[in-house]
Amino acid sequence: MPNAPDLALFAFAPCPELAGEVRRHTVAIVGAGPVGLTAAVDLALHGVSVVVIDGKSNVSEGSRAICWAKRSLEICDRLGTGQQLVDQGVTWNEGEVFHGDELIYSFNLLPEPDHHRPAFINLQQYYFEQRMIERATALPQIEMRWQHQASDVSVFDDHIEVAVETPAGIYTLECDWLLACDGVHSTIRSSLGLDFSGRVFQDRFLISDIHMEADFPAVRRFWFDPTFFDGQSTLLHKQAEGVWRIDMQLGWEADPEEEQKPERVVPRLRRMLGDIEFDIVWTSVYTFTCRRMERFSHGRIFFLGDSAHVVSPFGARGGNGGLQDADNLAWKLALVTKGDAPEALLDSYDSERIPATDENILNSTRSTDFMTPKSRVSRVYRDAVLNLARSHEFARRLVNSGRLSIPAIYSDSPLNTGDTEPFEQGPPPGAPAVDAPVASPQAPDERRWLLDQLGTVFALLAFDDGEMDWPRLQTALAQCQPAVRLLRICPPDAADTEGALIDRWDIAAFRYDGAPGTCYLMRPDQHIVGRWRKCLLPEIEDALNRALARH
Amino acid sequence: MPGKLRTELGLASPDDFYESLIGAHEGLSDGQSELLNAKLVLLLANHIGDNVVLTEALAAARAGIEPDQNPSA
Numbered sequence: 309m310p311n312a313p314d315l316a317l318f319a320f321a322p323c324p325e326l327a328g329e330v331r332r333h334t335v336a337i338v339g340a341g342p343v344g345l346t347a348a349v350d351l352a353l354h355g356v357s358v359v360v361i362d363g364k365s366n367v368s369e370g371s372r373a374i375c376w377a378k379r380s381l382e383i384c385d386r387l388g389t390g391q392q393l394v395d396q397g398v399t400w401n402e403g404e405v406f407h408g409d410e411l412i413y414s415f416n417l418l419p420e421p422d423h424h425r426p427a428f429i430n431l432q433q434y435y436f437e438q439r440m441i442e443r444a445t446a447l448p449q450i451e452m453r454w455q456h457q458a459s460d461v462s463v464f465d466d467h468i469e470v471a472v473e474t475p476a477g478i479y480t481l482e483c484d485w486l487l488a489c490d491g492v493h494s495t496i497r498s499s500l501g502l503d504f505s506g507r508v509f510q511d512r513f514l515i516s517d518i519h520m521e522a523d524f525p526a527v528r529r530f531w532f533d534p535t536f537f538d539g540q541s542t543l544l545h546k547q548a549e550g551v552w553r554i555d556m557q558l559g560w561e562a563d564p565e566e567e568q569k570p571e572r573v574v575p576r577l578r579r580m581l582g583d584i585e586f587d588i589v590w591t592s593v594y595t596f597t598c599r600r601m602e603r604f605s606h607g608r609i610f611f612l613g614d615s616a617h618v619v620s621p622f623g624a625r626g627g628n629g630g631l632q633d634a635d636n637l638a639w640k641l642a643l644v645t646k647g648d649a650p651e652a653l654l655d656s657y658d659s660e661r662i663p664a665t666d667e668n669i670l671n672s673t674r675s676t677d678f679m680t681p682k683s684r685v686s687r688v689y690r691d692a693v694l695n696l697a698r699s700h701e702f703a704r705r706l707v708n709s710g711r712l713s714i715p716a717i718y719s720d721s722p723l724n725t726g727d728t729e730p731f732e733q734g735p736p737p738g739a740p741a742v743d744a745p746v747a748s749p750q751a752p753d754e755r756r757w758l759l760d761q762l763g764t765v766f767a768l769l770a771f772d773d774g775e776m777d778w779p780r781l782q783t784a785l786a787q788c789q790p791a792v793r794l795l796r797i798c799p800p801d802a803a804d805t806e807g808a809l810i811d812r813w814d815i816a817a818f819r820y821d822g823a824p825g826t827c828y829l830m831r832p833d834q835h836i837v838g839r840w841r842k843c844l845l846p847e848i849e850d851a852l853n854r855a856l857a858r859h
Numbered sequence: 860m861p862g863k864l865r866t867e868l869g870l871a872s873p874d875d876f877y878e879s880l881i882g883a884h885e886g887l888s889d890g891q892s893e894l895l896n897a898k899l900v901l902l903l904a905n906h907i908g909d910n911v912v913l914t915e916a917l918a919a920a921r922a923g924i925e926p927d928q929n930p931s932a
């Protein structure tokens with residue numbers, strides 16, 4: 309590929325096991341894609357040592373993930389890469405849908421101001437990985453092993469053994485816990501003979517990344533039946549550094565080999581782009597599938613990301629869903645390895661992430677079905693929707709060019725403590741925490757972000773009522789096992805703001821329905837455990853125990 | 860079991876409606892008629908809005924229509 313960017317290369321290094329040493333790692337991760345890297349950094353920040361192996365010696369090549377959702381950026385903020393990703397990426401909130409040449413529907417994914425992160429950024433997957441690798445390399449708990457390819461796995465009662473192939477020979481990697489983040493063709497999954505079933509969409513998409521200097525806005529543009537292309541739909545989206553992603557739906561009959569040839573690709577793009585100069589960076593032809601494993605946890609082995617589930621990319625739910633897997637499992641595994649929680653806590657990985665995956669699969673399937681109608685009647689209804697959408701508002705809501713990734717709410721999680729008092733607003737148990745601008749007493753006009761204050765520990769967000777003995781509560785929370793951090797939110801005119809966060813713009817209290825005395829217990833992944841109208845230690849401790857599967 | 864879907868007469872002027880329904884398709888090819896029908900279903904469904912009514916209507920419409928065992932034969 310002549311125009312491909314210079315991607316980072318990583319050298320092979322031998323490891324103690326190759327010299328015959330036997331080592332037992334606490335956690336080993338197979339696969340240094342976005343998901344394996346996220347899990348590694350998260351575990352390391354919880355103080356767990358991790359070894360990560362990857363068969364490659366570089367970051368991911370080709371046209372893969374570009375859209376990273378708000379929740380992923382918030383996870384990356386927690387891990388320390390969020391700002392770099394936002395700085396390098398292209399921020400966007402808006403989408404436009406065309407039928408033929410006519411704009412029939414546009415949407416803004418972040419209608420509410422005062423959030424730190426935008427609805428989405430676009431950034432090539434290799435840059436996402438590069439930033440995460442830099443972060444991982446800086447953490448002493450993480451050992452990266454490039455060109456170490458897993459070829460087999462053996463399960464024992466008290467540990468796992470992975471057979472690893474390297475340029476310097478083979479060795480056995482021993483670990484207490486194994487995270488299989490080895491992608492859609494997972495070696496770990498197939499070595500264990502585990503299922504991976506679902507649907508193949510009978511269509512082919514030409515995915516091109518091109519470099520061009522165009523002044524199109526950073527808006528996701530989707531065409532049904534475009535006049536510039538004889539296929540059925542086209543997506544145009546901006547990436548970092550003047551690269552654009554173009555997806556063209558070719559139909560099931562298309563010959564993937566033929567369609568990738570420059571003499572086929574260039575004229576197609578030329579018709580779309582007119583006179584604009586462009587260079588092709590990558591092209592590929594994809595067929596999309598939606599599949600998942602029946603269960604993601606198998607004893608001491610967990611499957612995360614594409615190894616556990618794949619979706620078609622319209623909706624950007626693959627990588628974003630995978631990052632939420634890592635976000636979900638890391639704190640649980642960390643607490644279990646440290647003896648702070650029983651192994652039963654790990655069961656909640658399946659009970660939380662399987663429904664979340666099904667939601668992603670459902671949404672991706674619906675979008676793909678809308679785009680690639682497979683029966684005459686579904687084609688007729690799709691055309692009817694597009695036709696009506698030009699003049700009737702209701703039909704615009706039926707147009708489906710991708711329902712973009714939003715974070716899962718673990719509504720039915722056994723770790724939740726249900727509401728006992730009414731709440732008008734605010735994230736319910738199982739939902740991720742909502743961001744809001746807050747200030748510190750020292751710099752009352754400087755915006756800080758609530759999510760940045762939560763850290764990677766259990767936290768109690770409490771709205772000051774001017775009566776509570778806060779120092780005493782703080783001490784009691786700090787003595788919980790594991791410790792709970794107190795974040796007290798005060799109105800700007802409160803008498804005692806020492807050590808508190810100031811709700812300077814009245815947004816936090818609104819978003820959390822935070823009447824005085826209200827408190828929210830949050831997990832280390834920033835999902836809500838439970839919420840109350842009064843901070844009572846016994847209730848909080850009870851909820852904490854439930855969130856740790858001690859009940 | 861009585862549901863939410865009204866199946867007793869609701870049309871204000873049944874014969875007039877029927878005539879306009881057929882009349883709306885005048886001069887259209889089968890494909891265009893198909894499109895008109897689909898648009899009509901979507902417009903009415905949105906007007907009704909209530910998911911219970913719509914689900915019952917789908918079931919009532921489907922009642923008595925069995926898929927062919929071997930559609931190609």
Ligand SMILES: Cc1cc2nc3c(=O)[nH]c(=O)nc-3n(C[C@H](O)[C@H](O)[C@H](O)COP(=O)(O)OP(=O)(O)OC[C@H]3O[C@@H](n4cnc5c(N)ncnc54)[C@H](O)[C@@H]3O)c2cc1C
Binds near residue numbers: 344363626
């Ligand atoms: C065209 C396209 C567009 C997409 N767009 C988006 C998008 O906009 N947003 C989004 O969120 N997602 C998107 N996705 C999905 C996204 O690319 C994946 O969900 C994501 O890469 C999954 O990450 P992962 O870490 O689970 O797996 P991978 O990225 O596949 O990483 C797996 C890693 O494991 C390594 N590995 C594999 N086998 C072994 C082995 N045996 N031993 C050692 N190492 C091994 C591989 O070398 C690789 O580094 C898109 C996908 C496609 C194809």
